[in-house]
Amino acid sequence: MPEEQLYWEKVKQVIKNLARAYGFERLDTPILEAADLFVKGTGLYTDIIEKEMYSLKTKGGDWLSLRPEFTPAVMRAYLENGLSSWPQPVKLYTIGPIFRYERPQKGRYRQSEQANFEIIGQQDPVLDAQLIQLFFSISKELSLKNLTVQINSIGCSNCRPIYRKKLVSFYKSRKKQLCLNCQKRLQHNPLRLLDCQESKCQRLAQEAPQIIDQLCDDCHNHFKNVLEFLDELALPYILNPYLVRGLDYYTKTVFEIWPEGEEGRQISLAGGGRYDNLIKLLGGKNTPAVGLAIGLDRIVDLMKVRDIKISPRAHPVIFLVQLGDLAKKKSLKLFEELRKSGLEVASSFSRDTIKAQLKTADKLKVRFSLILGQKEVLDETIIIRNMVSGIQETVPLVKVIKEIKKRLRSK
Ligand code: HAM
Numbered sequence: 001m002p003e004e005q006l007y008w009e010k011v012k013q014v015i016k017n018l019a020r021a022y023g024f025e026r027l028d029t030p031i032l033e034a035a036d037l038f039v040k041g042t043g044l045y046t047d048i049i050e051k052e053m054y055s056l057k058t059k060g061g062d063w064l065s066l067r068p069e070f071t072p073a074v075m076r077a078y079l080e081n082g083l084s085s086w087p088q089p090v091k092l093y094t095i096g097p098i099f100r101y102e103r104p105q106k107g108r109y110r111q112s113e114q115a116n117f118e119i120i121g122q123q124d125p126v127l128d129a130q131l132i133q134l135f136f137s138i139s140k141e142l143s144l145k146n147l148t149v150q151i152n153s154i155g156c157s158n159c160r161p162i163y164r165k166k167l168v169s170f171y172k173s174r175k176k177q178l179c180l181n182c183q184k185r186l187q188h189n190p191l192r193l194l195d196c197q198e199s200k201c202q203r204l205a206q207e208a209p210q211i212i213d214q215l216c217d218d219c220h221n222h223f224k225n226v227l228e229f230l231d232e233l234a235l236p237y238i239l240n241p242y243l244v245r246g247l248d249y250y251t252k253t254v255f256e257i258w259p260e261g262e263e264g265r266q267i268s269l270a271g272g273g274r275y276d277n278l279i280k281l282l283g284g285k286n287t288p289a290v291g292l293a294i295g296l297d298r299i300v301d302l303m304k305v306r307d308i309k310i311s312p313r314a315h316p317v318i319f320l321v322q323l324g325d326l327a328k329k330k331s332l333k334l335f336e337e338l339r340k341s342g343l344e345v346a347s348s349f350s351r352d353t354i355k356a357q358l359k360t361a362d363k364l365k366v367r368f369s370l371i372l373g374q375k376e377v378l379d380e381t382i383i384i385r386n387m388v389s390g391i392q393e394t395v396p397l398v399k400v401i402k403e404i405k406k407r408l409r410s411k
Helices: 002-021 035-041 047-052 071-080 125-141 160-172 180-188 190-195 199-207 217-232 296-305 325-340 354-363 374-379 397-409
Strands: 032-034 055-057 063-066 090-099 111-120 147-153 237-239 253-259 270-274 289-295 318-322 345-347 368-372 381-386 392-396
Touching (some): 002 125, 002 296, 032 035, 032 071, 035 047, 035 063, 071 090, 071 111, 071 289, 111 125, 111 296, 125 147, 125 217, 125 253, 125 270, 125 289, 147 217, 160 180, 160 190, 180 190, 217 237, 289 296, 318 354, 325 345, 325 368, 325 397, 354 368, 368 374, 368 397, 374 381, 381 397, 392 397
Parallel strands (some): 318 345
Antiparallel strands (some): 032 063, 055 063, 111 289, 147 253, 368 381, 381 392
16 A cells, blocks of 8 residues: 555665675566476475465466465576576575465465565575674665574484484474474474464473484585574574474475564564575586575565654755646746756646646645746746745746755755
């Protein structure tokens, strides 16, 4: 809605400026992609693919989906466009809508907007930390405080299978104590049992083996380094052994950013992590990568809840009032000339009484109105009305831009 646009403009502007400052280049991917890309990339047994994708079959028989996230699409674009031959890491960002068939409620929408960042081609833990730093630079510019990083490591293809086995054997003997959903997940996605919101599953998760104790040396060191970088940057984080994220491609670091005090509601403002195997899975070379997506609807919602003020758009400084057919015709051209000279002009060409037009000018808080009537057109003059004092002066039409700029300069 119009009154919300101020927030959206501000949020997107801050993100674009900081993306550039941190060395990200923009790319855009199509809203519709082959469904298979997400089934393969996001993972068959994830909530997104099992329940939340909007898919359709075209007349030609192709299965397409409205993108439920960006990451697999960005990786497809990276591979198809030969970005692997660019100097690595390649840093890409995009902003746009994603679509998930979720139960709509505050903070959870079927169409929502994400700003998505990916750093492709290097495994250095400093990059994981830099993405988190980028988020905090964005939130600082938006005056959003009291946010924390929830962070965990979910290991790699060496150590996770061993952990997974331990986890499954822990849960198998307790299957009946799980919610129905988790009983189903146990076979294909046992890690998700750790972040189930059902209280009986949460109780069990507290006793379950923790992955942090099972990490291989490589994953352990990587995670330790990420945390050291966060300490160095003095960024607030909480080690959360139950954070596993709902997407299949993650390896090593996973993180979410939550508003403080909202831990129970699962309203993350942003989420991300490392995914060192995804590009290979999609047909590329072995290429490590790490990324982050920020939920812009949630950012805007939180700014409104916290009553964060945004300076309104600059008011127009002039209002063009016209009276009669001749003046209306003339004022259309004059409007263009004023605008091109760099002045912010407003007008309501369709409203005919001078009273109504001056009322609109008042509402817009302009400093001057320019009044063009039948007489002025014939005399080739125009009236400048100071909207504060009400004083009116008639000036030659050819000099109006100069005259108005002179008056705007003097306070
Ligand atoms: P995600 O956690 O699914 O991660 O989404 C990231 C953020 O998008 C969430 O933290 C949330 O703010 C917002 N979001 C997601 N779904 C909705 C919704 N239905 N309504 C409102 N906001 C929503 C990803 O999408 C990964 N692709 C992030 C990533 C990038 N990982 C690596 N690179």
